[in-house]
Amino acid sequence: MNRISDANKPIVIASVFVLVILLLGTGYTLATQGTMPLFQPKYLLQQLQTGAFLGICAAGMMMVILLGHIDLSIPWTLTAAAMMASTIGGPWAIPTALAVGLLVGLFNGLGVAYLRIPSMIFTLGVDTVLRGLMVAHTGGFSPKDEATPLMLYLAKGTLLGIPVAIFVWAAVSVVIAGILAKTGFGRSVYATGTREGAAYLSGIRTRRVIIGAFVTSSLCAAIAGVLLAGYSAKAYQGMGNAFLLPSIAAVVLGGTHILGGRGRYVGTLVGVILIVLLNSVLSIMQMPEAYRQIIYGAVIIGMLLVYGRNARITS
Numbered sequence: 001m002n003r004i005s006d007a008n009k010p011i012v013i014a015s016v017f018v019l020v021i022l023l024l025g026t027g028y029t030l031a032t033q034g035t036m037p038l039f040q041p042k043y044l045l046q047q048l049q050t051g052a053f054l055g056i057c058a059a060g061m062m063m064v065i066l067l068g069h070i071d072l073s074i075p076w077t078l079t080a081a082a083m084m085a086s087t088i089g090g091p092w093a094i095p096t097a098l099a100v101g102l103l104v105g106l107f108n109g110l111g112v113a114y115l116r117i118p119s120m121i122f123t124l125g126v127d128t129v130l131r132g133l134m135v136a137h138t139g140g141f142s143p144k145d146e147a148t149p150l151m152l153y154l155a156k157g158t159l160l161g162i163p164v165a166i167f168v169w170a171a172v173s174v175v176i177a178g179i180l181a182k183t184g185f186g187r188s189v190y191a192t193g194t195r196e197g198a199a200y201l202s203g204i205r206t207r208r209v210i211i212g213a214f215v216t217s218s219l220c221a222a223i224a225g226v227l228l229a230g231y232s233a234k235a236y237q238g239m240g241n242a243f244l245l246p247s248i249a250a251v252v253l254g255g256t257h258i259l260g261g262r263g264r265y266v267g268t269l270v271g272v273i274l275i276v277l278l279n280s281v282l283s284i285m286q287m288p289e290a291y292r293q294i295i296y297g298a299v300i301i302g303m304l305l306v307y308g309r310n311a312r313i314t315s
Contacts, residue, residue: 010255014270018277025281037284038277045163051276052169053224053231055269057247059176060220062268063213065251066180067193068260069112069119071217074247076130077104078240082225083134086145086235093148094226101222102215104130109211138237147230155230165227172220177265179216189213193260246275 025038037043057074064071077100085097104126111122147155157164180186188209191199200206224243229235254271256263282292 008264010253011264011267011270014253014255014267014274018270018274021274021277021281025277025284028281028285038280045166047276047280048169049163049165050231051272052163052165053228054243054246054250054276055169055272056172056220056224056227057243058250058268058272059172059265060217061247062251062254062256062263062265063176063180063189063216064119065248065256065258066189066260066263067210067213068196068258069210069213070248071108071123071214072120072244073104073108073123073127073130074217074221075238075240075244076127076134077101077218077221078225078228078243079235079238080104080130080134080225081222082229082235082239083137085151085226086147086229087137089145089148093151097222097226098219101218101220101225104221105215105218106211108218109214112214113207113210134237146234147232151226151230152233153230155227165231168223168227172223173265173269176216176220180265185209185212190261193257193262195261250275 022038026036029035029037057078061071061074081097081100084100085093088096108119108123108126111117111126112119115122154164154168159167180189188199188204188206191202191204192206192209196206199209221240225235225240228239232239250271251263251268252258252271253274254263254267254269256267278295279292282295287295
């Protein structure tokens, strides 16, 4: 008897991959260094601290992917929010970053929901526009402004021995998971992603749902930008480029269907942890960048081959 449901199968598979990565990494470090850093709480907390940036981006990305859309404006939404926050400074720094995220999300949502432009094309265009605006704003260089003390604390401070960034990630996770599981908006996201036409005919205001999902994605990117700027002590050009593909991969590896309508947030969490640990192990092994990319891609393809060919649920 198959006791693992289709919804839980990707989460179980991703969890197995996490365990395999831990065992392989531990075996390598024991053989070469005589230590087990992957099981040291301090090292794990450090990895989760840096993984919080990816985790927050992936949380927002999941909302969009559940609709069958994609948000390619994440890199420069994150960068623009961080740059404007560090430029404004003071108590208005973080509200400014969130305002940037809100405006970008509204613009993306309106373009996709009302103009019916494919999200991949529209958000890629928005990303390019944001890049141009930030290059014009900074003259092509990193801004001279530094992160505020609050941004530094949120990114690098500790509370009860645990990095504050992890608490921020946890708070975002609770909000996203609560929205998806406990609210009418969350149910509307799943319904719209499964079959938008049927959801519209059933009375769901699908355009508002699409706008809300893109706003959530951009706000999460803005929060990640605030944390990353605090972690680096400043904003810099292209700081969000490294988070686009890993955030999409974390969502998909966690079991969210790339065509929408199916997925659980706990799967996205496991997907983020998998990617963070994989990068950590490859770094410990001092793997050349070319081989890192090959192994990284092979793991993703291997997992998708295991469960990625399931038929889409349409009824």
